[in-house]
Amino acid sequence: MAGLLTIDDPDDPRLHDYTGLTDVELRRRREPAEGLFIAEGEKVIRRAGEAGYTMRSMLLSAKWVDTMRDVIDTAPAPVYVVDPALAEQVTGYHVHRGALASMQRKPLPTAAGLLTAARRVVVMESVNDHTNIGAIFRSAAALGMDAVLLSPDCADPLYRRSVKVSMGAVFSVPYARLDVWPAGLREVREAGFGLLALTPDERAEPLDAVAPHRMDRVALMLGAEGSGLSRRALEASDTWVRIPMSHGVDSLNVGAAAAVAFYAVTAGRPPA
Amino acid sequence: MAGLLTIDDPDDPRLHDYTGLTDVELRRRREPAEGLFIAEGEKVIRRAGEAGYTMRSMLLSAKWVDTMRDVIDTAPAPVYVVDPALAEQVTGYHVHRGALASMQRKPLPTAAGLLTAARRVVVMESVNDHTNIGAIFRSAAALGMDAVLLSPDCADPLYRRSVKVSMGAVFSVPYARLDVWPAGLREVREAGFGLLALTPDERAEPLDAVAPHRMDRVALMLGAEGSGLSRRALEASDTWVRIPMSHGVDSLNVGAAAAVAFYAVTAGRPPA
The missing domain is CATH 3.30.1330.30 (Ribosomal protein L30/S12)
Structure with a gap:
């Protein structure tokens, strides 16, 4: 001491x-x-x-x-x-x-480094609310996502409030920032990942129909509460997926949507 | 006017x-x-x-x-x-x-009345936080749960904060109160529902292994943030189910856990 x-x-x-x-x-x-x-x-x-x-x-x-x-x-x-x-x-x-x-702080790993070892990756675009980013990290860690990639304008996962809401999960799931957005997604695809964009758009495929837990490598893209993924990000993805909605409800909050999607891409998969 | x-x-x-x-x-x-x-x-x-x-x-x-x-x-x-x-x-x-x-207010339906028409029911025990109950109703409605049953000590879904957080979903999903707890669960079982108790207990079966979306009638039991379901409620259930945890995380927050469980019991099921 x-x-x-x-x-x-x-x-x-x-x-x-x-x-x-x-x-x-x-x-x-x-x-x-x-x-x-x-x-x-x-x-x-x-x-x-x-x-x-x-x-x-x-x-x-x-x-x-x-x-x-x-x-x-x-x-x-x-x-x-x-x-x-x-x-x-x-x-x-x-x-x-x-x-x-x-x-x-420690130097952040590179996206390339993370993508080598990971099979289930979260990609967040413009999630700039510290509470939301903390909650998403907690669910990502709990539900077995291997890594997180952040667009340049996402909030800092190590900001005090993010850390607290995540209950320290920001320390457990490695993360990196993509320097260019959405062009940096090309690197994710080239590493063998299918880019699934989560959107409420009715043209998207139902998440369970896509059966993402059977895919070898999945990068799940999430946007911010309210606005969701940008058009540019949606265009840069491979497949649009949606969580089917009932009772006339138009959306889940971003934390609930993220948790459901993480479960859908990891359920039944043995830990990496 | x-x-x-x-x-x-x-x-x-x-x-x-x-x-x-x-x-x-x-x-x-x-x-x-x-x-x-x-x-x-x-x-x-x-x-x-x-x-x-x-x-x-x-x-x-x-x-x-x-x-x-x-x-x-x-x-x-x-x-x-x-x-x-x-x-x-x-x-x-x-x-x-x-x-x-x-x-x-309108008179609440009876549990018996709800159980006749429903196939996917949420049962909450002692969820007495208005924000949590509102968030759970929003996810329950969005993800296609048919009805909600509340233990006598759950918070009021029509309290202003619950209504607001649910974004009005408390109006869409019918709910009733069980008068006696946990004895009232007998009525749920007699109506043909399998009682699944959500718990982090490691003796519970992984949710995806139980494949609750294939069950005819499911009553999913949830406890409050932190404390979870009581021992009495767990004993009154049929099957303990858990959401498998990774990265050394011990739990999801109750809103995320509820959303994942609702998805797991409804995914792939055509709307009632």
Whole structure:
């Protein structure tokens, strides 16, 4: 361990990683630029460590020291013990989960690297809501998707809210960004994947009729809540698939639709 | 139409249906007792009308009169036009969806009645979160479940938040309450349904191995987020089923799990 340090000055530069956590725009710029992300709460901090992320520092109130003792003892990082009021002053909110850790980002794998090993891939276009991206990662991990590819304008899976909603699943499923969109999909197809575009369009084929769980390699493309996949993305796909709707309902929410589609492409398949 | 009435006194007794809408405990008691529920926003108000619910009254600000003109002209109910500030004073919040309607509840069907016509039934135990129950109804409707049965302690599907999250799906899928729990499940079994209990328990059979879409009549039992089905409910079921988990994830959120299970029991089945 690098030691337990009590800090009582909110302007202490060692707290820099934790400043202004409620300012989403600021943090979206700063975190990737500074190579860090924030893990919040005992469970998520532990999962980040288990997934091989290096801790830069941890910030907690005194009453959490015992709970986090084993993490403190093994992490080669300074641990800042602060008063809850000071934590709130620095971060901008009441840290009711008690502990925050600043973790070092790892270089992302390339899409090509992921595509070699994977057989079931999620491709997200313009999913820029942190809650949705977190929920989709949780379902993708739980339901056995092997990897995630993101269009350039998707939200950051390592943003604090995404990590929390995913319950750490963003650490379990490897992901990469496609640099050009939708041209980058060509690389996916060339790696042997069938590109299935999920859409409510009635011209699409029912998901169960396509029987995607029997396909060797599937890339399932998802768009954002409301707007769905763009026309360009739909045109770049191989097959349009839809989840049949009943009772006059026009759509599922994106989280439910993603979960259903992941199940449909993985059900009955032995784990990779 | 019964007329457009401008009201400028927040204590006007005609506004009684709309008072204290943010007081969840108060509204939970009042609404069933007074035989009403609140539909919020243009889309949900229209869907409630289409589903055959009678309007008691509508409350809106002047700028929504044109949008709701056809509803106003056909509804046999008074329409109260109020200033947004007065609406906020009465309801307790800023009504940004512009229009609220107080609708008359209808008598619920009996479980026996629903079970005669249905082949795919959701049975919820202790789902007492309004957001979750709304989300589950939306998926149940979209994915072709025929009816919903609720344990006595489930939340009210007609509570404002449930209705809104369901996007009106609570009007499309008929539901009933079981008076005794879990003894009421006997009636479901006697109506010819296989009782499948959804659980993460590893002794449960994988959902796809059970092939519930091939069963004639399926009652799918779901518990609340976190706690899941009670031991008593599990014991009262016929078969435990689980959604296989990957990547070390222990569970899906209840909305995602419900959507996957509904898909699994309905996929490939022609609509009833």
